[in-house]
Amino acid sequence: MGAMTAVTLNVNGERFSRELDNRTTLLDLLREHAHLSGVKKGCDHGQCGACTVLLDGRRVNSCLLLAVAMDGTEITTIEGLSDGTTLHPLQRAFVDHDAFQCGFCTPGQICSAVGAIAEARAGWPSAVTAHDAPPGPVELTVPEVRERMSGNLCRCGAYVNIVSAVREVAR
C-alpha cells in the first residue's frame, strides 16, 4: 500500500525532502521532521491559529494541511522571518509593544500579521472594509486589524497590544 509519499518542499529558503506517512500534517512535518518548534500546536483543528505559517506567501493553518499535498510549495515559519540575529519588524514590534505574555500564540500571531499586512497592501477587503472602498491598499485601522487577526486566539488576552504592534508595522 502506498501509504508513504516522497515530499519535497522549501522551508525557510532550504530544500526539505522526505518520505512521509500520508497522514502527516504540515504542522507535524515542521515540528517533528524539520525540527522547527516555533510553530505551535494549539487545538490541531483550525480553531486557534497557533500553527499559522506562510504557504507561498499566504497565511494558513498548518494543522489542517496534509504534508503530501504541499509538495513543491514554499513554507515560511517564524524561524524564517528574522534575518540572522536581526528581528523581523513584527518581531521587534511585538517586543516593543509587550504584545504577549506566555508567548505560545506569538509565532502564529506574527506569521498571521505578516500575511495580514500583505493582504491589506494587495487591496484585499475584510468583513469590515467599506463596500465603496477605492481600489488599492486598505488602511489597517483598529477594527481592520481586529477583524483580520481574528483567526489567532490569545489565551493570555494580549489582544490590545497585538493590535498596536501590527498597526505600527503596517504604517
Add this chain to the structure above:
Amino acid sequence: MKEFRYERPTDADSAVALLTDAPGAAYLGGGTNLVDLMKLGVAAPDLLVDVSRLPFEEVEETDGGGLRVGAAVRNSTLAARRMVRERYPIVSEALLSGASAQLRNAATVGGNLLQRTRCLYFQDVGKPCNKRRPGSGCPAREGVHRDLAILGASEHCVATHPSDLAVALAALDAMVHLVSAAGPRSLPLTELHRLPGDEPHRDTVLRHGELITAVELPPPVPEARSAYRKARDRASYAFALASVAAVLQVRGGMVHHVRIAFGALAARPWRARTAEEALLGQPATEEAFGEAVDRELAAARPLRDNGYKVPLARRLAVSVLTDLAAPDAGGQR
C-alpha cells in the same frame, strides 16, 4: 487516523476515474474540513484524490455576462476579486464573514459547498448520529441543538449546513457544474443540498465520484441592490446562528425582483420562495417585508432550545430588506 493512499491527478477525467472505481475514496480540496473530520475519525477515506491543483482556478466572465468560478479557486482569492466585489458583493461579503483569513486562504469553492455539518454529535464518533451512522439515532433532538435547524428538518436529523458562501449563491440563482463518469451535468445550487428526510447521511444529490468543476453566476440583475448579514455568538470567526442573503430591485416603490436566502436554519441554504412570491409587486415597506417573512417562517418547527432563531431570522431579513429598499441608506450598491 486510518492509513490512506494519496493521488494528485492533473486533469478532471483522471480524478473522476480514480474515484469511480474506489468506493472508499474522497476528493481533497483545501482539506480544512475533510482533514479535520479524518482526525476525528468521522471520515476515513482509503484514498485521497487531491483536486486542489486541478486547472479550475479561473474566475472569468461568461459570454452571457455572468461569472464562472473554478471549483479550486480559494475562498480568499474569490472574495478579493474586483469583479466579484463590484458585481456580486454578497459573494464577497458571505465569504469574508466566514472562518478566518488563514482558513479562507486554504479553502476552495468546491470544498466550501460540500463541507459537512458542525453538529456536535456528528463530530463525536463516541455518540450515535444518523448522519454519520445511519439508523443509530439522533441525540441532538433531545440534546444540544441550539445551533441546529428550524426548517426542513426530520425526526431523523436536525443538522444545518454551515456554509456562508452557499447562502449567497442560493440568492444569486447560481449553477453548479459537475462531471462524473456519466459525463458533465449542471444543477441549480439550490438543488445541490438535500433535506434530511429518512436519509440524513446523504447531504447532497451528488453521486459518488461526482466532481464540482465550477460555479456559475448569472448576470447581475440591473439596478438591484444586495446584502449578506450574519448573526453569530462573537463578532468574527464563528459560524452563523442565522444569516440572510438578499437581492432587491424596487421600481416606483414596488418590489420588482427579490431573492431571499437564509443560512444556518436548515440542512441547505433556505431559499425563501414563499416570502419572495408574497413580495412581488407589493410596496417595498418594512411592514410588507415583515408579513412576507412571517409567512415563510410559519413553516419553522423549532426545538426546545433553538426557538430564538425564528425572531432572529425575521429581524435579519426585515432589516436587510428595509435597508436595501431605502435608496440613501448604508450599503448603497
